[in-house]
Amino acid sequence: MKRWKRYIFIVIVLCICANFYILFHAQSKIPKSVYVNERTKPEKTNIKETVHTTGMTVPTERKFIYYNPQLGAIDEILVTKGQEIQVGTPLIRYVDEEIDREIHRIARKKEQLNAQIEQLSKDIDDYTAMSSSAKEDSIEKMQWEEKAREAEREKTLLEWQMKEYEEQQHELTEKKDELIVESNTAGVVEEISYDKSKPLITIASPSAVVRGKVKEETIGKLAVGQTATINVPNEHESFAGTIADIGKFPIKEASFQEKSEYPFTVQLNEQPKQLPFGYHVNITVVTKEKNGVITVPAEAVWHEKTKAFVYVIHNGKLEKRNVILGIKHGKKQEIEQGLRQNEYIVSHPTKQMKHGMDVIVPFEVAKPRKETIKQLSKWDIVKHFLDGFFRSFY
Numbered sequence: 001m002k003r004w005k006r007y008i009f010i011v012i013v014l015c016i017c018a019n020f021y022i023l024f025h026a027q028s029k030i031p032k033s034v035y036v037n038e039r040t041k042p043e044k045t046n047i048k049e050t051v052h053t054t055g056m057t058v059p060t061e062r063k064f065i066y067y068n069p070q071l072g073a074i075d076e077i078l079v080t081k082g083q084e085i086q087v088g089t090p091l092i093r094y095v096d097e098e099i100d101r102e103i104h105r106i107a108r109k110k111e112q113l114n115a116q117i118e119q120l121s122k123d124i125d126d127y128t129a130m131s132s133s134a135k136e137d138s139i140e141k142m143q144w145e146e147k148a149r150e151a152e153r154e155k156t157l158l159e160w161q162m163k164e165y166e167e168q169q170h171e172l173t174e175k176k177d178e179l180i181v182e183s184n185t186a187g188v189v190e191e192i193s194y195d196k197s198k199p200l201i202t203i204a205s206p207s208a209v210v211r212g213k214v215k216e217e218t219i220g221k222l223a224v225g226q227t228a229t230i231n232v233p234n235e236h237e238s239f240a241g242t243i244a245d246i247g248k249f250p251i252k253e254a255s256f257q258e259k260s261e262y263p264f265t266v267q268l269n270e271q272p273k274q275l276p277f278g279y280h281v282n283i284t285v286v287t288k289e290k291n292g293v294i295t296v297p298a299e300a301v302w303h304e305k306t307k308a309f310v311y312v313i314h315n316g317k318l319e320k321r322n323v324i325l326g327i328k329h330g331k332k333q334e335i336e337q338g339l340r341q342n343e344y345i346v347s348h349p350t351k352q353m354k355h356g357m358d359v360i361v362p363f364e365v366a367k368p369r370k371e372t373i374k375q376l377s378k379w380d381i382v383k384h385f386l387d388g389f390f391r392s393f394y
Contacts, residue, residue, distance in 0.1 A: 033357060033358040033359070033360055034318065034352065034353055034354075034357045034358070034359060034360065035360045035361075036313065036346050036359050036360065036361050037348075037362060038346075038347035038348055039313060039344045039345065039346055039347055039361060040296065040297060040300065040344070040345060040347045041341065041342065041343065041344055041345070042294045042295065042296050042335060042339055042340070042341050042343065042345070043294070043295060043296075043341070044292050044293065044294060044295075044341060045292075045293070045295050045332070046289070046290065046291045046292065046293075047289075047290055047293055047295055047326075047327050047329050047332055047334050048286050048288065048289045048290075048327065048329050049221075049286070049287050049288035049289070049327040049328070049329060050284050050285060050286055050287065050329060051214065051218055051221055051222065051284070051285045051287055052282070052283070052284055053212050053213060053214050053218075053282075053283050053285075054212065054213070054280060054281070054282055054283065055210045055211050055212030055213065055230075055266070055280070055281055055283045056210070056211060056278055056279060056280045056281065057208045057209070057210055057211075057272070057275055057276070057277055057278065057279045057281065058208065058209060058210070058211045058277060058278070059187070059190070059204035059205045059206075059207070059208060059209075059277060060205045060207040060208065060209050061205045062190065062202055062203065062204055062205070063183075063184075063185050063187065063202070063203040063205075064199035064201075064202055064203075065091060065092070065181065065199060065200050065201040065202075065203070066199055066200055067196060067200045068094070068181075071094040071096075071178075071179055071181075072094045072095055072096040072097075072179065073094065073095050074092060074093075074094055074095070075093045075094060075095035075179075076092075076093045077091070077092055077192060077200075077201070078090045078091055078092065078093060078180075079091055079189050079192075079201065080189065080192075081189050081190070081191065081192050082188065082189060083188070083189045084187075084188050084206075085183050085186065085187060085188070085189060085203065086183070086186050087183060087184060087185060087186055088182050088183065089182060089183045090180050090181070090182055090183075091181045091182060091183050091201055092180070092181040092200065092201070093179060093180045093181075094179035094180070094181075095179065096175070096176070096179060099172055099175055099176055099179075100176075102168075102172055103169060103172045103173070103176070106165050106168055106169045106172070107169070109165055110162060110165050110166070110169070113158050113161055113162045113165070114162070116158055117155055117158050117159060117162065120151050120152075120154055120155040120158065121155065123147075123151045124148050124151045124152055124155065127144050127145075127147045127148035127151060128144075128148050130144040131144035131145045131148060183203065185203060185205070186205075186206060187203045187204050187205045187206055188203070188204050188206065189201060189202070189203060189204075190202045190203065190204040190277075204277065207271055208268065208271060208272065208275065208277060209241075209244070209265050209266060209267055209268060210228075210230050210241065210265070210266040210268065210281060210283065211263060211264075211265055211266075212263070212264050212265075212266060212283045213251055213261045213262065213263055213264070214261065214262060214264065215259050215260070215261055215262075216250075216259050216260045216261070216262065217259070219246070219262045219264075221287040222243060222246055222264055222285060222287065223243065223246075223287075224243050224244065224245065224246060225242055225243060226242065226243045226285055226286060226287060227240065227241075227242055227285070227286045228240070228241050228242060228243060228266045228283055228284065228285045228286070229241075229283075229284045230266065230268070230281050230282070230283055231281060231282040231283075231284070232275070232279075232281055232282075233280065233281070233282060237272075239268050239269070239270065239272060240268070240269045240270075241266040241267050241268040241269055242266065242267055242269075243264055243265070243266055243267075243285065244265045244266065244267035245264065245265040246262070246263075246264045246265075247262050247263035247264060248262075249262075250262055251263050266283065288327050290326070290327060290334065293326065293327075293334050293335075293336075294334065294335045294339060294340075294341055295332045295333060295334050295335065296310065296332075296333055296335055296339070296345060297331060297332070297333070297347060298328060298330075298331050298332060298333040299331070299347070299348060300333075300345055300346065300347050300348070300349065301323070301325065301333050302320075302349040302353075307322060308322070308323055308324075308325050309321060309322055309323065309349075310323055310335070310338070310339060310345045310346070310349075311345060311346040311349050311353055312339070312343050312344065312345050313343075313344040313345065313346065313359050313361070314343070316358060316359055317356055317357065317358055317359060318346070318353055318354065318355060318356065318357040318358075318359055319355065319356075320353075320354070320355035321338055321339070322338060323335050323336075323337065323338030323339055324336045324337040324338055
């Protein structure tokens, strides 16, 4: 009798061992159990797709003043580098030697005429005085009066000549004034160059924009009107703006050896008070934005080639479910299709996980969850207990 019981015990032990060997053998086609330490539910939230890059502050626009040979030679540049200027500020004075010679000639003529007119005025006074002292109706009186009238006529003629010279001088002065180039914009003198192939004076506008750059694989995500945030490195200061322009040509000449980078411009909503031109900043552009979409932790998505999956815990088993991804932002991944908000998924999937595996989840002794208990049948509880017991020996 004792020997019969011993045989039965040996058979039972062998059956249990055989079953567990089949269950846990690496080549076994029977789905194994898997321990899921962390699980989560999708949540509805707002999500953004962003592009991060760098840039620097530059003037909103630049005004270039070039040398104009038609105005003659440059006499003097009237501004200095870094000088703040307003509309109407004189920038350059040209010189025209012919105009200067004519102005000088007219000035000499006017001096001569002035001397002659002054002398005639004195003569007229003398003639008038001599006429007054002569006897009435005398020949002498008549002679002094005639000389006074003749001097008056000569003085009048010289005064007409003086008036003509003044008009000529005024015209020449206006022409000379045209040789002074004035600024038609306010700003700061950024550069002065005497190289004729470059602008003589470069005027930078007082307002700033941010000029950024992105690589060719990213340029297609940008669009005029997208919002951008400008952050100053090592500062808590940030500025909001929008993309105002996207360059159609690369910053550098295109090359087969390296990828191209393209420029874009951010128009700031408010002007920074103490941020000089050429200051380097960080740029974050919001390329897409969605509200109230289903998201999961990005690390909960399992990728295989071009497909994406999540492991859903359904009725105590793993379901490897294909999903369609949307926007990814930081540690969040949008799920456009394939997942409902009330479903549990594995937070950290591994390559050992297979579709159809039994799921073992932590059991919270202090506060048991009804969802955890409902997901497991009595047989599942016993099976998981035995599984855990035997795993403790590995």
